[in-house]
Amino acid sequence: MEICTVGGFEEVGKNMTAVKVGEDVFIFDAGVYLPPLIELQEQETQQQAYSEKKLRSVGALPDDLVLDKLGWTDKVRAIVIGHAHLDHVGGVPYLAHRYPKAEILATPFTMEVLDTLLRDEKISIKNKRKRINANTT
Numbered sequence: 001m002e003i004c005t006v007g008g009f010e011e012v013g014k015n016m017t018a019v020k021v022g023e024d025v026f027i028f029d030a031g032v033y034l035p036p037l038i039e040l041q042e043q044e045t046q047q048q049a050y051s052e053k054k055l056r057s058v059g060a061l062p063d064d065l066v067l068d069k070l071g072w073t074d075k076v077r078a079i080v081i082g083h084a085h086l087d088h089v090g091g092v093p094y095l096a097h098r099y100p101k102a103e104i105l106a107t108p109f110t111m112e113v114l115d116t117l118l119r120d121e122k123i124s125i126k127n128k129r130k131r132i133n134a135n136t137t
Contacts, residue, residue, distance in 0.1 A: 004070060007031075007062030013087040016062035018072060025067070025075040027102065029082050032090035036060045049121045052094040061091050064098065073098060079127070081106040084113040093123040103128045 001021050008015030013033030019026050036058040040050065055061045067073045076099040081089050089106070092114055096104060106114065108131045118125065 004066065004072070006064055006066060007033075008087065014060070014062040014091065015082075015088050016064060016091070018064075018067055018076070020072060020075070023075055024077045025072045027064075027076055027079045027099070029088040030062065030064070030079060030091040030095050031085070031087035032060050034060075034086060034090075049123070050094075055091075055094055061094060064095055074101075076102045078102050079104045081110050081114065083107075084110040089114055090117065093117050093121055093125065096125045096127045100126060103130055105130050105132050107132060107134060 001019065004018040004020075006016035006018055008029070008031060011033060013031055013035070015029040015031040017028045019028065032055070037055070037060045040058055040060070041047070052061065067076070079092065079096060079099060079102050081092065081104065089110060092104065096102070104114070104127050111129060111131050
């Protein structure tokens with residue numbers, strides 16, 4: 001087993017950890033870092049949707065490009081979201097497309113938060129999504 005601590009270990013935000021088991025990779029969380037996102041929103045005169053590129057440029061997303069360097073990107077099988085806080089789920093709408101084979105797993109409440117983020121930002125993702133009830137497998 002190999003672990004890559006992608007983000008969220010030096011700040012409260014952009015949480016992401018990738019775990020490689022054999023040839024399969026599992027991502028735990030994909031959050032945003034709120035301070036640069038809030039600053040960006042305060043600078044804008046009108047509310048608008050932001051691109052992945054823009055959010056990366058201000059440091060609001062985890063630097064998951066490290067997974068490309070490791071050769072792990074095409075091996076990601078699932079994105080597991082720990083809970084509904086934005087520092088754990090807020091980056092999923094912008095990063096999930098990089099992992100087309102990855103199913104998104106979350107509790108029903110957390111998945112509802114993700115669905116709301118996608119709807120509010122008018123983002124469509126093709127990843128399968130599975131709701132996992134607490135205390136089940």
